[in-house]
Amino acid sequence: MKQKTTSRAYNRLFTLALFAFLAMGACKSKKKVVEQAPPPPPVEKVEEAPVAPPAPSAEEVAVEKLENLFQSVTNASSVPVANRMIDDSMSMFSNQNTPVLIVIHEERGIKDYDEPTTINKYLHYLKDTKKNLNFVSDVRLDGNGRVSEIELRRK
Template identity: 70%
Template sequence: MKKRTIKSPLSKLLTLALFCMLAMGACKSKKKVVAAPEPAPVEEPAPAPAPEQPQPSAEEVAVGKLENYFNSVSNSSNVDAANRTISEAMGMFSNQETPVLIVIHEENGIKDYDEPTTIAKYLNYLKDTKKNLNFISDIRLDNNGRVSELELRRKK
């Protein structure tokens, strides 16, 4: 019977320790649930205003307008319409003798140009051929915002 008495207090002790551990574990988990503070409502920051698109430069605006004029002149249905468009376009230039340079070849930064012409001659050329084969590669404006020089390149 001695063996039983040793086992009995030892088993009672182990059972009691196990019960205490379970009770403590259960209490802690209840405390965690009860004691856990509710998360504060997260306020979403106001949406940032959309970044403003950078305003196009005067050169970019002039290029867009001139490309439209060149296409209108070359695609006009009759001579009168082309002449009206040419008169409108001429208002963008410092004078009728504004140089128009057409790059025909470039190598190592050295440009070869076709025979220089004027804007008046170039616009009439577009009217006569009805083909706009060039695009604006460089533009220079004077102090008044009018085109003082135009450089064109062949479309590929």
């Protein structure tokens, strides 16, 4: 019996000593790593040349011009001023009968359009109602860079 008790005592003593040794060894190794870490090299600031945003496509430019035209015709101070804006803007379009399609519903990629109209009629509609309820969702240009078709959606 004495051997079992003695061996258990030695096993416990040995286990505690091993645990203490590992604990002390782990603490020292962390201190050494922290102490021996070299300071980080100084960071040099490299000034990068500013990246120019990509040039807008012809369609994006046309959409912006159309939005501005629609808003200015809607907000025109008088009917003669609106008529002058409409006449001046006709050079943007392939002809006065350029189709304007207004999407009233879209489901699963299938679009339902309101009755098609022309750009001339639509601009006069904006002039008369003084309400711009649509935004340009798609523009098609002809070979000369003029608008050949407009697709609008409700805001």
